[in-house]
Amino acid sequence: MTMSNTGGRRRPPTIHDVAREAGVSRGTVSRVLNGGHYVSPAAQEAVNAAIRKTGYVVNRHARSLITGRSDSVGFLLTEPQERFFEDPNFNVLLRGCTQALAAHDVPLLLMLAGTKDERRRITRYITAGHVDGVLLVSSHSGDPVAEELRAAGVPLVACGKPIGLGSKVSYVAADDRDGARDMVRHLLSLGRRRVGVVTGPQDTPGGVERLAGYREVLAEAGVAFDERLVVSGDYSRASGEAGAERLLAQAPDVDAVFVASDLMAQGVLAALQRAGRRVPEDVAVGGFDDSPAAVAASPELTTIRQPWDRISAEMVRVLLAQIGGEDPATVILPTELVKRESA
Amino acid sequence: MTMSNTGGRRRPPTIHDVAREAGVSRGTVSRVLNGGHYVSPAAQEAVNAAIRKTGYVVNRHARSLITGRSDSVGFLLTEPQERFFEDPNFNVLLRGCTQALAAHDVPLLLMLAGTKDERRRITRYITAGHVDGVLLVSSHSGDPVAEELRAAGVPLVACGKPIGLGSKVSYVAADDRDGARDMVRHLLSLGRRRVGVVTGPQDTPGGVERLAGYREVLAEAGVAFDERLVVSGDYSRASGEAGAERLLAQAPDVDAVFVASDLMAQGVLAALQRAGRRVPEDVAVGGFDDSPAAVAASPELTTIRQPWDRISAEMVRVLLAQIGGEDPATVILPTELVKRESA
DNA sequence: TCTCCCGATGTGATCGATCAAATGGGAACG
């Protein structure tokens, strides 16, 4: 009763059709497809011509069935999804990974592990070998999915240093600590001495490292560390606003703020404005990320750029290498100070 | 020399292992897997127990090889990617689709058709049957990829009414025209009579429809249409800013502006502020989208909310139905006026 | 009691690739 082949799709040509067309055997065609070793130039050319003529495209399912590879990778986002989906950097990362993979003809499967049910399903899916490896975006510590994948020996590359996973997990990250150092040094170079900080969550590597960089530079410059100058947020705009209010209450003489994300920095700007402080004259503000929010803010944010395009490219490179049998690796990429109006 | 099986992944159990464990044949296991018709309750239970015990997961490659289905769908984004990746709605859409598909155990492949090369590769990939259908995000007209897919009979569901594709393409869209009508009616209800509009690109369905709604309401209210009150943008913040400047020059007596996107509305607010006009006292501003930008703006934007969560759910529903053999369908979903400060 | 039918189950063929072993045909060498 149901006609599934609506639209009239024809059966696509197989390797056998190509072989017949080229006057060679399937084996030869297969060899041409996979690098062309042990193939004469004549056969090579005949096969390529036949492929072009027939419009042949390899059936990946048949290939995967016997090779055991899937020639695809997963892009796994574990909780909390909201944070990432609102984060413009996430887009850049996702896009970069997709494109880098496409260059290797490797499809990307998007996987969102939100609910418990989804997590179970995804874990099964991955460990069953339906993807060859996983690009992991999960900043939070003790991620059970990631741990399970690691234990199952699935090639894994995290974005940002994963907390609480064994040391054998590859990751690619920006040099958060060094970026933070650059920014705080910059604020000090403006003559500020009461430098506050709005940190990110301390269960994320970025949050920890950026705070560490802040402390290091203060120590190195001989500026006393003052706990009242430290408040923490969760990377959201609202938390930046709230943080700045607390900061102003605890340390009214603050003359600069290093904010661990641009989104939070937007909130900080709003709070300062409401409090009647001028930026950067009264209080200099430095962000982190160089997201679109940085340019949209007024005054435009001085911030730290993370090389997201390079991060995605490196994640893919490391993952493919690991799938190819190489050992896990970690890559740390340098950040860049972008001076605008706010500091 | 290269040890590909680093980490020691074992061969996963096959349907044959399950059959042996349950004391039945492969055929019976297969039948249980696919709906359980013509299977006795006893066998049913034995098989399920065996599946649980062995941790069996179906090998999708083997299945796809014989069924000809891939049980996966593509999420295709054609140019221009920047617009979408910066658009928060895109995130909601992508997430919604992924989750809706996950509920049906269907993986989503992310496909970006940016360069000519990528477009060719992706077209081949899809027409070769590596996905069963495609969720299409492509606002612009005359998309060659989409047209090729349609011609090849690939099940296709577009987000927003596709321009220039045959009528046989399914799509799901918000009721742009009605949303625009609601907003312009709202502006008129505030007593404004010199209502300007910053439109979107006129080669996108949204751009066309929103402008049409604007004209309809003016006509219905007996307000004369004035060409000087119409400027066009490209949905970017910058184009909104530029558009507002042109508007102020052409029609200084403008007392309200309907802007076809929140991002552009942000730019409009900035330009108005610079020109010394108060919002909403001097000029009321209405946006479209209800994106995060709407709340971030000051004053907060009155805008039209598009039901993105429902849109994604419907896209998936229609696509799966179409893959199952049903005819193409179109779905139009209602929008909602969200009143805030700017109008 | 004997058919007939139908629900439940088993079995070999099949999908389209790769893999591994076998084959064929020179060139190099003694």
Place this chain on the structure above:
DNA sequence: CGTTCCCATTTGATCGATCACATCGGGAGA
């Protein structure tokens, strides 16, 4: 001239599912 290699190629087996067909068994109906 025969043997050994090695490169190029063919061929049957294989991956793990589903499919189509054969088979079996028991209850209804004559």
